[in-house]
Amino acid sequence: MSMSRDKRIRLKREKRPHPSGKTARRVWDTSNAHIRDVMHSMAFMGPSLLGVSVFFIVPFLVVVYYSVIRSPINPEFVFLDNFISVLKNSSFQTAAKNTATFSIVAVPLAVVLSLGLALILECRIPGKSWLRTFFLSPMMVPVASVVLIWQVVFHYNGTLNAVLSTFGISPVDWLNSPYCQVVIIILFLWKNLGYNMILFMAALNNIPKELLEVADVEGASPAHKFFNIKLRYLSPTVLFVTILSIISSFKVFREIYLLTGNYPYMGLYMMQHFMNNTFQSLDYQKMSAAAVLMALVMVVLIILLFKAEDVFGKDVEG
Numbered sequence: 001m002s003m004s005r006d007k008r009i010r011l012k013r014e015k016r017p018h019p020s021g022k023t024a025r026r027v028w029d030t031s032n033a034h035i036r037d038v039m040h041s042m043a044f045m046g047p048s049l050l051g052v053s054v055f056f057i058v059p060f061l062v063v064v065y066y067s068v069i070r071s072p073i074n075p076e077f078v079f080l081d082n083f084i085s086v087l088k089n090s091s092f093q094t095a096a097k098n099t100a101t102f103s104i105v106a107v108p109l110a111v112v113l114s115l116g117l118a119l120i121l122e123c124r125i126p127g128k129s130w131l132r133t134f135f136l137s138p139m140m141v142p143v144a145s146v147v148l149i150w151q152v153v154f155h156y157n158g159t160l161n162a163v164l165s166t167f168g169i170s171p172v173d174w175l176n177s178p179y180c181q182v183v184i185i186i187l188f189l190w191k192n193l194g195y196n197m198i199l200f201m202a203a204l205n206n207i208p209k210e211l212l213e214v215a216d217v218e219g220a221s222p223a224h225k226f227f228n229i230k231l232r233y234l235s236p237t238v239l240f241v242t243i244l245s246i247i248s249s250f251k252v253f254r255e256i257y258l259l260t261g262n263y264p265y266m267g268l269y270m271m272q273h274f275m276n277n278t279f280q281s282l283d284y285q286k287m288s289a290a291a292v293l294m295a296l297v298m299v300v301l302i303i304l305l306f307k308a309e310d311v312f313g314k315d316v317e318g
Contacts, residue, residue, distance in 0.1 A: 060295075066288035082289040092290060095274040098181070098267060103249040106185045110245040111238065113189065114196030119226075121197070122204050135194040146191065147258040154183050176265045184268065187255055192248055196241045203237035204230065232312070239309040243302060250294070 067083070070076040086092050117135060121128055138146070153159045154174040161171035174183050207230055215225045231238075253272030260268055262277060271294055278287040 063288045063291050066284050067292045069285065071285055082285045083293065086286055086289045086293065089286070091269070091277075092274055094266065094269050095271045098269055099250070099271045102181055102184065102188075102252070102270070103246060105181075106188045106249050106252075107242065107245045109185070110189055110192050110196060110248075111241055114193050114241065115200050115234070115238075117193065117197045118200035118204055121201060132197075135197055137194070138191050139194055143254060143258065146187065147255060150183070150187055150255075150259060175260055175268070178267065180265050180267045184252060184256060188249065188252055192245065196245065199237055199241055200234065203234050207233045235309050235312045239305055242305055246298070246301060250298075 066072065068077060068079055070078050121131060125131075151158070155161075156171055156173045160174070165171060172179065174180065211229050212225060215229060220228075250271070253270050253276075256264060256268050256270060257273070257276075262273065262280075263269070264273070271290065275287050275290055278284075278290070
């Protein structure tokens, strides 16, 4: 009887799976689940990665390749010769100077004015919804309509000169005078202030109300609350709006081109004009070198902005 009982116990132990086998199976199942998750992620990301690669990464690599060869027909490696030639080109120097001047003036104005509008609309003032709609309306207007409005207003025989003539002021050819960049800066601000303002208003609503209430109890001035509380919490939004404004300032070529054509007044000759004209003359290596230089400047600016945001906003973000 005891022998049969021992046999039954031994048989049960033999049928019981080994602990190491369970561990191996568990590891195998876990690794398979991880592989499946990776494959599912790649399946969802694949179309986007393919699109970005085909339309952005590969063309940029082609541009970098063209910038270091003699020409597409004669693919001789010349390294920095194209960059040196572009930097010595008078048209490139004019375009770079005008683009830098426009961005240095227009981008800070876009950030400061949109933040100021957001602060004004945050207060209890009458007609807030009307003001919000007014500043957002340029986003719904097509570019061709905007250009038509600007031509009607700033033409030599346009509306603005007609108004000025009633005060005895002689007419000005605004788009062919030293005031040409002022006209484009006004256009840039009119097109971009509304969107930037909405971003700042959303960021202002996310500032903890408790901090502002404590500051009011402590008797803090509005300037102290703005610079030490609001601006600290707004630093990521300021960074984002600044980057968007820089990118938009480099894209203002579209409006200038529709207003003035390929060869505008010297003060409106931008980097995109230079690239467009070199493309039409099939000077690909010069155009590619200018594009790479422009990309490097953008990368450096964005890195500096991120560093500045880390300094001013690190105590808020943790």
